[in-house]
Amino acid sequence: xxxxxxxxxxxxxxxxxxxxxxxxxxxxxxxxxxxxxxxxxxxxxxxxxxxxxxxxxxxxxxxxxxxxxxxxxxxxxxxxxxxxxxxxxxxxxxxxxxxxxxxxxxxxxxxxxxxxxxxxxxxxxxxxxxxxxxxxxxxxxxxxxxxxxxxxxxxxxxxxxxxxxxxxxxxxxxxxxxxxxxxxxxxxxxxxxxxxxxxxxxxxxxxxxxxxxxxxxxxxxxxxxxxxxxxxxxxxxxxxxxxxxxxxxxxxxxxxxxxxxxxxxxxxxxxxxxxxxxxxxxxxxxxxxxxxxxxxxxxxxxxxxxxxxxxxxxxxxxxxxxxxxxxxxxxxxxxxxxxxxxxxxxxxxxxxxxxxxxxxxxxxxxxxxxxxxxxxxxxxxxx
Numbered sequence: 475x476x477x478x479x480x481x482x483x484x485x486x487x488x489x490x491x492x493x494x495x496x497x498x499x500x501x502x503x504x505x506x507x508x509x510x511x512x513x514x515x516x517x518x519x520x521x522x523x524x525x526x527x528x529x530x531x532x533x534x535x536x537x538x539x540x541x542x543x544x545x546x547x548x549x550x551x552x553x554x555x556x557x558x559x560x561x562x563x564x565x566x567x568x569x570x571x572x573x574x575x576x577x578x579x580x581x582x583x584x585x586x587x588x589x590x591x592x593x594x595x596x597x598x599x600x601x602x603x604x605x606x607x608x609x610x611x612x613x614x615x616x617x618x619x620x621x622x623x624x625x626x627x628x629x630x631x632x633x634x635x636x637x638x639x640x641x642x643x644x645x646x647x648x649x650x651x652x653x654x655x656x657x658x659x660x661x662x663x664x665x666x667x668x669x670x671x672x673x674x675x676x677x678x679x680x681x682x683x684x685x686x687x688x689x690x691x692x693x694x695x696x697x698x699x700x701x702x703x704x705x706x707x708x709x710x711x712x713x714x715x716x717x718x719x720x721x722x723x724x725x726x727x728x729x730x731x732x733x734x735x736x737x738x739x740x741x742x743x744x745x746x747x748x749x750x751x752x753x754x755x756x757x758x759x760x761x762x763x764x765x766x767x768x769x770x771x772x773x774x775x776x777x778x779x780x781x782x783x784x785x786x787x788x789x790x791x792x793x794x795x796x797x798x799x800x801x802x803x804x805x806x807x808x809x810x811x812x813x814x815x816x817x818x819x820x821x822x823x824x825x826x827x828x829x830x831x832x833x834x835x836x837x838x839x840x841x842x843x844x845x846x847x848x849x850x851x852x853x854x855x856x857x
């Protein structure tokens with residue numbers, strides 16, 4: 475079966491999280507992804523083996539010391555055969571290494587060059603360091619995540635990292651489609667701060683239209699959208715949005731029939747009155763009983779599962795969200811793919827590569843002889 479990105483070669487200069495996740499998705503859809511790693515350490519995520527193993531399947535590895543002119547030349551030769559380059563350095567770093575977009579474009583005008591950085595390639599913050607929590611803080615996302623006492627809560631996973639990876643995939647594939655029409659590649663500039671701000675549609679819309687200070691996500695003012703404690707001390711997520719019929723169904727389930735018929739605006743305005751009533755009703759029964767009652771009444775609800783419980787959930791297992799990938803030496807369990815395509819599904823072909831596993835083969839492919847490869851290795855340019 476032909477995969478959507480078969481025949482697409484990607485050079486991956488990224489490390490840790492956003493870039494490798496982006497390129498793994500491309501690899502899942504058939505792209506030949508070549509990780510270009512520092513010879514001694516490799517991708518820094520190799521230190522955190524569990525993270526590395528989750529986001530580097532289906533890839534090859536070449537070990538190049540890009541501070542060495544010989545390795546820079548080797549990379550440029552590889553770039554002459556590539557369709558896409560993905561890098562995650564601070565702005566300006568690739569220019570100092572001689573592997574920036576303008577340099578590679580002169581060699582290969584069809585190259586698509588995606589740079590993933592914290593703040594983008596321009597603007598007053600372009601040279602600042604940062605991590606996920608910083609982008610979420612500046613972007614307004616953390617300001618929306620408060621506990622019951624109004625204290626900001628740090629999210630339990632890397633939101634800006636993941637969304638920048640997904641947005642990079644979208645942008646790269648759009649650039650590949652554009653190249654089919656123009657014959658030319660282009661530069662793709664992905665900012666993790668931009669990706670954080672882009673999450674705020676449902677919270678920021680009223681402010682952009684009226685200029686009034688936003689109060690946060692409207693859903694969180696509703697008495698039926700939140701986390702509630704059951705009689706056995708477990709927690710239950712109720713997720714009714716604007717649907718009046720779900721509110722009426724919940725009223726039946728919670729024995730709050732007197733409140734049926736309230737429309738969304740009324741429920742929002744009476745949130746301080748209604749939320750304690752919902753919480754009090756849910757505290758009367760244990761979680762297992764509520765799961766049955768709410769299911770019978772067609773009310774959107776869910777338990778708060780741990781990671782272990784989530785991966786053992788029958789729906790998650792049915793959707794193959796955990797896969798095993800094997801080669802002659804290793805078996806790696808990984809998260810599967812959320813992309814379910816009927817004719818060209820993602821592939822799970824190989825575990826993450828060993829550092830520099832394909833160095834000699836790939837250099838030979840772009841014209842290096844055995845002696846030249848040995849000289850590069852002797853000089854420390856490759857490993």
